[in-house]
Amino acid sequence: MAITLYWAGGSPFAWRVHLALEHKQLTYESQLLHFDKQEHQSPQMLKLNPRGLLPVLKDDDYVVFESLAVLYYLDRKYPEYPIFGSSPEEAGVIMRVICEFQAYAEPAIQKITRGVFADKVAGNVDDLTDAMHVVGREARTIEGRLSKAQWIVGTQYSAVDMVIFPWIQLLRRALGKNSAAELGARFLPMETNYPALARWVLRIEALPGYARTYPPHWQMN
Ligand SMILES: N[C@@H](CCC(=O)N[C@@H](CS)C(=O)NCC(=O)O)C(=O)O
Known part of the structure; x- marks a missing residue:
C-alpha cells in the first residue's frame, strides 16, 4: 500500500x-x-x-x-478505526447529516467565506446576511446535537465531524476579519454563541496528528 x-x-x-x-x-x-x-x-x-x-x-x-x-x-x-459508524443504522444517520450539511449549510458558508476573502462584503451585505441566517439555523441544529454528546452522531468521532469541522474553521477565520465584524456578530465568539460547537472544535484540535492537517499558510497569519 x-x-x-x-x-x-x-x-x-x-x-x-x-x-x-x-x-x-x-x-x-x-x-x-x-x-x-x-x-x-x-x-x-x-x-x-x-x-x-x-x-x-x-x-x-x-x-x-x-x-x-x-x-x-x-x-x-481500511476498516480499522471506522468513520461511518458501527452499524448500518448509524452509517445511515452519519450519511444523512453529511448530506443535509452539504445541501443546506455548505453553499451558505461558501458564499460567506468567498465574499469575505475576496474583500466583497460591502457590496453584498444583504446576500451575505441572508447566508448568515442560513448558517445560524444549521449551526443551532449542530449545537443541539453537540450539547448532548461529544460527537455529532453517535459516540465516536466520525466522517460527519470530519466533513463539518473544516467549514467551521474556515468560517471562523473569515468572520474574524475586520470587514466581517458585523456579519459575524451573532456567530463569534463561538464560546458564547455556540459553546458546545466551540468545545467540539477544541476536542478535534487536540486529536493526535491534527497539526499535520492544519493549513500551513494559516500558521503565518
Ligand atoms: N466536490 C469536490 C469539491 C472539490 C473542490 O471544489 N476543491 C477546490 C478546493 S476547496 C479546488 O480544487 N479548487 C480549484 C479550482 O477551482 O481551480 C470534493 O468534494 O472534493
Whole structure:
C-alpha cells in the first residue's frame, strides 16, 4: 500500500480527507499543491482528476477524488478505526447529516467565506446576511446535537465531524476579519454563541496528528 494525498492548505474538502487519514493512522505521502501556482491544473494532476480539483487520493494504482467518495473508499479499504459508524443504522444517520450539511449549510458558508476573502462584503451585505441566517439555523441544529454528546452522531468521532469541522474553521477565520465584524456578530465568539460547537472544535484540535492537517499558510497569519 502506498497512499498519496494531493491537497491544498485551507481546502475544506481536502481537510476532511486529511483528518480521516490521520484518524485511521495510515501512512501516506502528503503532496501539498499551490493553487496560486496552478499546480492542481498540471497535466499530471488533470490525468488523475480531469476536473482539476483537489483533493485527489492515489492508493497504489487506484485513484479516487470527490472528498466524500474518498472518505467512503478509505473506510471500506481500511476498516480499522471506522468513520461511518458501527452499524448500518448509524452509517445511515452519519450519511444523512453529511448530506443535509452539504445541501443546506455548505453553499451558505461558501458564499460567506468567498465574499469575505475576496474583500466583497460591502457590496453584498444583504446576500451575505441572508447566508448568515442560513448558517445560524444549521449551526443551532449542530449545537443541539453537540450539547448532548461529544460527537455529532453517535459516540465516536466520525466522517460527519470530519466533513463539518473544516467549514467551521474556515468560517471562523473569515468572520474574524475586520470587514466581517458585523456579519459575524451573532456567530463569534463561538464560546458564547455556540459553546458546545466551540468545545467540539477544541476536542478535534487536540486529536493526535491534527497539526499535520492544519493549513500551513494559516500558521503565518
Ligand atoms: N466536490 C469536490 C469539491 C472539490 C473542490 O471544489 N476543491 C477546490 C478546493 S476547496 C479546488 O480544487 N479548487 C480549484 C479550482 O477551482 O481551480 C470534493 O468534494 O472534493
